[in-house]
Amino acid sequence: DAEITQSPRHKITETGRQVTLACHQTWNHNNMFWYRQDLGHGLRLIHYSYGVHDTNKGEVSDGYSVSRSNTEDLPLTLESAASSQTSVYFCASSDRLGLHEQYFGPGTRLTVT
Amino acid sequence: DAKTTQPTSMDCAEGRAANLPCNHSTISGNEYVYWYRQIHSQGPQYIIHGLKNNETNEMASLIITEDRKSSTLILPHATLRDTAVYYCIVRALNAGGTSYGKLTFGQGTILTVHP
Numbered sequence: 001d002a003e004i005t006q007s008p009r010h011k012i013t014e015t016g017r018q019v020t021l022a023c024h025q026t027w028n029h030n031n032m033f034w035y036r037q038d039l040g041h042g043l044r045l046i047h048y049s050y051g052v053h054d055t056n057k058g059e060v061s062d063g064y065s066v067s068r069s070n071t072e073d074l075p076l077t078l079e080s081a082a083s084s085q086t087s088v089y090f091c092a093s094s095d096r097l098g099l100h101e102q103y104f105g106p107g108t109r110l111t112v113t
Numbered sequence: 114d115a116k117t118t119q120p121t122s123m124d125c126a127e128g129r130a131a132n133l134p135c136n137h138s139t140i141s142g143n144e145y146v147y148w149y150r151q152i153h154s155q156g157p158q159y160i161i162h163g164l165k166n167n168e169t170n171e172m173a174s175l176i177i178t179e180d181r182k183s184s185t186l187i188l189p190h191a192t193l194r195d196t197a198v199y200y201c202i203v204r205a206l207n208a209g210g211t212s213y214g215k216l217t218f219g220q221g222t223i224l225t226v227h228p
Binding site: 033035042043044045048058090092101102103104105106107 | 147154155156157159162216219220221
């Protein structure tokens with residue numbers, strides 16, 4: 001069955017370190033998204049991609065970057081982790097036109113100490 | 114995308130229908146109504162979506178008023194596993210538009226199903 005996976009599921013890192021969160025989908029979807037979820041803020045869009053080599057900034061993109069070298073993967077990189085980036089991160093994907101549902105991954109809980 | 118308003122929380126007895134309202138009075142003609150839910154510690158899950166007609170699938174029914182300014186998600190026989198945060202999202206689907214494919218989540222409604 002097609003699926004969307006995230007790794008690691010839990011990560012603890014130190015302030016200033018570079019961290020990369022992986023997202024892999026086997027739906028062959030063109031669209032992929034990264035969200036973060038914090039108490040009191042709900043889900044907020046970080047970056048998104050409409051296809052290979054396409055990336056776009058979302059609502060809260062500062063301190064984050066993404067690259068899309070193939071259809072299946074959209075890794076999220078925290079260039080220099082900050083305590084404010086402690087959060088739960090969700091990856092999602094949808095078909096090219098975005099007409100139908102977005103499929104979400106299980107999430108990565110990141111703690112920056 | 115149009116803004117939505119949902120009650121902060123609702124309760125429902127197990128086995129009864131859960132009716133979750135959503136107001137979207139500024140909805141445009143090309144905007145769909147989507148419902149997602151998020152069970153604790155899991156990723157959001159798609160439930161249903163519609164444009165103007167009522168929709169039903171294996172999970173729920175979506176009732177959209179004739180003027181499209183509000184809608185109701187109906188879980189016909191709520192179970193304890195339906196306890197979750199339910200998000201009503203209004204989104205345009207214009208290819209190439211600024212909201213193309215993106216979802217904007219509000220605070221949602223916390224539904225608690227009681228035994």
